[in-house]
Amino acid sequence: MKKFISSIIATLFVVTVYSTDGIQPSVGSPYSVIPVPEKIEITKGTYSLPVNGATFYIKGVKDNRLSNYLKASALAQSVADKAQKADILIEISSKKTDKENCEAYKLNITPKRISIKANDEAGAFYAIQTILQMSEGGTKRELQCCSVNDAPRFSYRGLLFDVSRHFRSKEFIMKQIDAMALMKLNKLHLHMTNGAGWRIEIEKYPRLTEFAAWRPYRSWMDWASDTRYCESNYPTAYGGYYTKADIREILKYAEARHITVIPDIEMPGHSEEVLAAYPELSCSGEPYRNSDYCIGKEETFTFLENVLTEVIELFPSEYIHIGGDEAVKQGWKDCPHCKKRMQEEGLKDVDELQSYLIQRIEKFVNSKGRKIIGWDEILEGGLAPNATVMSWRGTEGGIKAMKAGHDVIMTPGETCYLDFTQDAAFKEPVSIGGYTPLKNVYMYEPLEAGISNEEAKHLLGLQGNLWSEYVTEDSHAEYMYYPRAFAIAETGWSKPENKDYDKFKERALMLCSLLQSQGYTTFDLANEFGERKESLTPIEHLGKGCKVNYNEPYHAKYTANGDATLTDGLLGGWTYLDKRWQGTMKDVDVTIDLGSVQPVKYVGASFMHSAGAWVHVPKKMDVYLSEDGVNYTLVGTVWGDIPNEIPKILFKQYSVVCNGKARFIRVHATRNDRAGAWLFTDEIVIN
Numbered sequence: 001m002k003k004f005i006s007s008i009i010a011t012l013f014v015v016t017v018y019s020t021d022g023i024q025p026s027v028g029s030p031y032s033v034i035p036v037p038e039k040i041e042i043t044k045g046t047y048s049l050p051v052n053g054a055t056f057y058i059k060g061v062k063d064n065r066l067s068n069y070l071k072a073s074a075l076a077q078s079v080a081d082k083a084q085k086a087d088i089l090i091e092i093s094s095k096k097t098d099k100e101n102c103e104a105y106k107l108n109i110t111p112k113r114i115s116i117k118a119n120d121e122a123g124a125f126y127a128i129q130t131i132l133q134m135s136e137g138g139t140k141r142e143l144q145c146c147s148v149n150d151a152p153r154f155s156y157r158g159l160l161f162d163v164s165r166h167f168r169s170k171e172f173i174m175k176q177i178d179a180m181a182l183m184k185l186n187k188l189h190l191h192m193t194n195g196a197g198w199r200i201e202i203e204k205y206p207r208l209t210e211f212a213a214w215r216p217y218r219s220w221m222d223w224a225s226d227t228r229y230c231e232s233n234y235p236t237a238y239g240g241y242y243t244k245a246d247i248r249e250i251l252k253y254a255e256a257r258h259i260t261v262i263p264d265i266e267m268p269g270h271s272e273e274v275l276a277a278y279p280e281l282s283c284s285g286e287p288y289r290n291s292d293y294c295i296g297k298e299e300t301f302t303f304l305e306n307v308l309t310e311v312i313e314l315f316p317s318e319y320i321h322i323g324g325d326e327a328v329k330q331g332w333k334d335c336p337h338c339k340k341r342m343q344e345e346g347l348k349d350v351d352e353l354q355s356y357l358i359q360r361i362e363k364f365v366n367s368k369g370r371k372i373i374g375w376d377e378i379l380e381g382g383l384a385p386n387a388t389v390m391s392w393r394g395t396e397g398g399i400k401a402m403k404a405g406h407d408v409i410m411t412p413g414e415t416c417y418l419d420f421t422q423d424a425a426f427k428e429p430v431s432i433g434g435y436t437p438l439k440n441v442y443m444y445e446p447l448e449a450g451i452s453n454e455e456a457k458h459l460l461g462l463q464g465n466l467w468s469e470y471v472t473e474d475s476h477a478e479y480m481y482y483p484r485a486f487a488i489a490e491t492g493w494s495k496p497e498n499k500d501y502d503k504f505k506e507r508a509l510m511l512c513s514l515l516q517s518q519g520y521t522t523f524d525l526a527n528e529f530g531e532r533k534e535s536l537t538p539i540e541h542l543g544k545g546c547k548v549n550y551n552e553p554y555h556a557k558y559t560a561n562g563d564a565t566l567t568d569g570l571l572g573g574w575t576y577l578d579k580r581w582q583g584t585m586k587d588v589d590v591t592i593d594l595g596s597v598q599p600v601k602y603v604g605a606s607f608m609h610s611a612g613a614w615v616h617v618p619k620k621m622d623v624y625l626s627e628d629g630v631n632y633t634l635v636g637t638v639w640g641d642i643p644n645e646i647p648k649i650l651f652k653q654y655s656v657v658c659n660g661k662a663r664f665i666r667v668h669a670t671r672n673d674r675a676g677a678w679l680f681t682d683e684i685v686i687n
């Protein structure tokens, strides 16, 4: 009996040892993989990939895609003569399945071999990616024995590449396709047209690539102060475009890695570059006057349909992204062509005019057997009947579209915009502003409360967007994507109940090292600084909780905590989007009522500077004291000293030391002179 018990204890001990070994995110363990697989069972032993290269055998494939991919990988270069002899045996059942099942796989690693079962090549490909991560790209040979049963949560797991603001080579795109494949991302949204440059050869319209693809300045700030295009042979011409052959090469590379490249042809806004090359398509008929196409002119539709015809011939993607965001719409109001169109079509406003264009373009795209995706602005004026909505201004648009029975891809700015800085701005490269650390991206849950199961079927997935105004270098782009793209990948693939940020971070550190070893630049996650320390602990001061009267109202878009913001004891974080910073495009002019006359020795406020986002500290700040709320005395003025050109995000404390008595304190911060400047403050501290 004693012997029996001790043998049970010994068995338990052995099992326990194997389990805890395997579940650590360590090299060779399936627990090191991003996205975390759905079900992992750790089994006894390890499998060693043969040092001279593993052999593989594939049963049931239709073509050589997977075989060629494996042969070029560091994992297994040669085909075994028989299934029984293969180190990696892959069986593809080719059962008729729904889309998600196509990407599912079963992976079994025993001390003798690796076997993979999938319903489709995509699933087998993802099993290979799991092994590639476990083995650090095929360089580490010892793998933990395990059985993995894995399938994605969402069918759309995407990244946006903005090659308009800065053109990127096809080699760069293909390198990122490899990284995307490794983390099971499957949609590459290629944003090829925008005011900063047209990036795809269109045979019918050569000026798009002779002229609209080039600008005289590389730096975004330089170009912003002299926005024009130039001929491709201009001495400082900066830009570029993909030829059709380049695109075919990218598409072939992506297809082999089960990634769909979704082309994006922006309309009707963000089209300055086209309207400089073909001004007859704008309302004014002149270059550099409009950014929106004229919707009244038939030439616009001829142009867009001709362009889309060439794009559709090239790209096999089911979806064509047609933009739809941020049209200015102003030029349409005074344009005789647009006015005529509105009258003839019974369109009551410019939103409906935009919707007319989107719906007409949708009909055209549908007639070619494809579907459109548009940003959430396409909801305005009436959604095109078959459109898929990409929700970026928060999630409201996406939810509305889902409830109306439309497919949706979530990419809310606050958590999915990878152009926002990922750590304290003082240590980061210049960015457009914002603060979206890895954890915020990771914690985003696309399926919000209040969505029914039926509506949730329309949620295709999510996407991370790297807009690139301030991302000039390729290495900077990689730095912005990785590791945040890992978080997009895990949210897109893994079940919410399997997600855990602390464990994910450990895995992300490992995947960063793997990418670095393969020549990628990544953010230094191990040395993350984190949120602005001042914002972490509430502060006490004389004015805390006191009523603030606004002599100038704050902006409706950046209300923060409303009238309570400036005396709630909460300082802002790194971004003005964190609902701690209150914004205005006027002066900050407020009066704080302490409730009774009291000694006042100090009045201070901090302001943010983020030139890329037009956020500037005030030109000056005046502080007045009053005992009766009628007669005010100026007790001090502080002057701004951050030049507008400084591209870094900075925080400036304006403080006035006084020796007075007051019940009412008026703080008047005068907005910077730059046209369109914003003024953000978080708290007025009184002592």
Ligand code: ACM
Residues within 6 Å of the ligand: 325, 326, 375, 392
């Ligand atoms: C967008 O960021 N304008 C889609």
Ligand code: ZN
Residues within 6 Å of the ligand: 282, 283, 293, 294, 295, 296, 297, 331, 332, 335, 336, 337, 338, 339
């Ligand atoms: Zn017009």
